[in-house]
Amino acid sequence: MSDASHLIGLLLGTEEDWPRAFETLLGRVGPVKYGGSTHHVSSERITIEPFDLRDKPRYDLVVDRLAWWYFVPREWLKKVALMDDVYLLNSPFTFQAMEKHAAYAAMIRLGIKVPQTVLVPHKNPPENTRFEYTAAKYNRPFDLGAIAANIGYPLFMKPYDGGQWVGVTRIKDHDQLMQAYNESGERLMHLQESIEGFDKFARSLSIGAETMVMDFQPDQPMHNRYAISHDFLAPETGEEIITISRLINAFFRWEFNSCETLVRGAEAHPIDYANASPDVALTSLHYYFPWAISALLKWTIFCTVTGRDSRVVDMDTRRYFEVGDREDLDYRAKLAEYRRLADEYFQVEEYKAFCATSLKHVDELLLEWVSSADFDALLAGTVRDTYPAHEHEEFLELFRGRVGLWVRERGRSPQTA
CATH class of the missing domain: 3.30.1490.20 (ATP-grasp fold, A domain)
Known part of the structure; x- marks a missing residue:
């Protein structure tokens, strides 16, 4: 059995919470066995400096949280994608040219209920x-x-x-x-x-082949916007929002994105779905933070270890338009076909099989860490860095309670530092 090494680059701005969580867990995953080889995956934070266009990058994959506003790393990402086949989360090619306006236009053509x-x-x-x-x-x-x-x-x-x-x-x-x-x-x-009288405001966070649809309350302060609510949508509507989210991401080759959808009655109206750096802060997601880190960890390992082709400049939009332009298919039939195409692009079945075999220990590893005093120290440090001193105790208790609920639902007791 041969050995292979892979390096994930993190292109970051001011964030510390989720990168530290990601780095900690990746360091604990250990060797990954796949395809007759043992794979060693590590990460590194990328620094910004002059670059020769013929330089060879050391990264197999880059998680980009910066290039949507900082042009030097954006142009570096373009170079490493075009010349060196580095896998990108996300592609600056489409986020630069296909902003919300183009995204609205594409989804309207595909028959999605954009206002x-x-x-x-x-x-x-x-x-x-x-x-x-x-x-x-x-x-x-x-x-x-x-x-x-x-x-x-x-x-x-x-x-x-x-x-x-x-x-x-x-x-x-x-x-x-x-x-x-x-x-x-x-x-x-x-x-x-304006979609007046809507019943629910859903925000769906997608990372690769996984999507979490959350009950969003935009009129609340950031720490209260994501309600811990598991059955706030009818099952069919929840699946529709997952399909729309995955369709948008597959269409534009976005793999780390959030989508906002207003639900009124039985209809889902997406209103915002081009977020080059979606919110994954611990103090925002709280209960859902472990899922986000797990999904990012699994997807980046899957992409690097299996050698997934990113196709960042090969969008192949015609396949989707051929479905959208068919007059013999109603809305639900088109959604089903879009879901098939999107699941095919994200290799959903292959991803699930990979997680069930090569990464079968990650869920328990994640639960053990989120239950630990080490995670609690990260939480406490994040609260201190985010809120004024007189609010530290209040918010630490709040977030310990919410993350602790996630832990207890899985049969563990959270520890404090």
């Missing part, structure tokens, strides 16, 4: 000497109020490429519309229908 959405020109022109002439010759005047009235109030004004809820405004009437538009400056904005 009515209109792109409007920016309020203030871009700084370009050619703009005045071009605008005078080709820009047509438009009635913003009429566009909004056609959509209907209330509605949302939101950046076409935005994230983290920046620049998102709920518009109730014409006066508020004009004020928000005047304040939008040079940003291109969408006007989007």
Whole structure:
């Protein structure tokens, strides 16, 4: 039996909680046996420096949490993907070009129930000497109020490429519309229908072949937004949201992404699903944090050990459009076909088999660690780094309770440092 070594690179910004958890658990996984070989997988935090385009990277896979706003590592990721076949979570090719606007367009064509959405020109022109002439010759005047009235109030004004809820405004009437538009400056904005009277707001976090659909409460502070609620959706709706999430990720080759969906009655309306750096903070996910680390650990090991082909610049969107354009299939039939294509892309069955054999010890390893004083020390340190001193005791007790619930549900008793 031969030995093989694999290196996972972590491209990070300000995060410490989940990287430390990932690094700790990866260090405890030990050798992975697969395909007649013994595989040793380790990780390293990537530093940022000048690079020669002919340099050979040492990484088999990179988890990217930085390139969506920091251009030096973004261009390095493009280079290592194009020239060196490094596997990327996520691909900057599509996150740079296929932001929320393009994602809406693609999903509308595929028949997904995206709310009515209109792109409007920016309020203030871009700084370009050619703009005045071009605008005078080709820009047509438009009635913003009429566009909004056609959509209907209330509605949302939101950046076409935005994230983290920046620049998102709920518009109730014409006066508020004009004020928000005047304040939008040079940003291109969408006007989007508001799904009034929705029953549930679901946020689904997808990591590779796994998806967790969570009951999201956007009006709550961050530590309370993810409710611990297991049966908040009808089973069919839950499966529909998993399918939509996986379809979006397979279509754009995104493997670490979150999707927000409003559920009204029996209909699911996705409203946001292009998050290049989705929230996986311990103080946000709490109860769901162990699952997220487990999924990231298993997926990155699966990809590196099996030599999965990332195909970051080979999107093959035609396969999905061929389904979306068929008039003989209704919505449910299209969803079923999308799920088949997405599961095929993410190798769901192969992934499950790999986890059940080569990584069969990881669930117990994870439970043992999350139950330990070592994890509690990570939790306590994260609370100290996140909240002011007078709130430390309150939040430590809160998060110990929520993570402790996850531990106790699996038959263990959590320890404290």
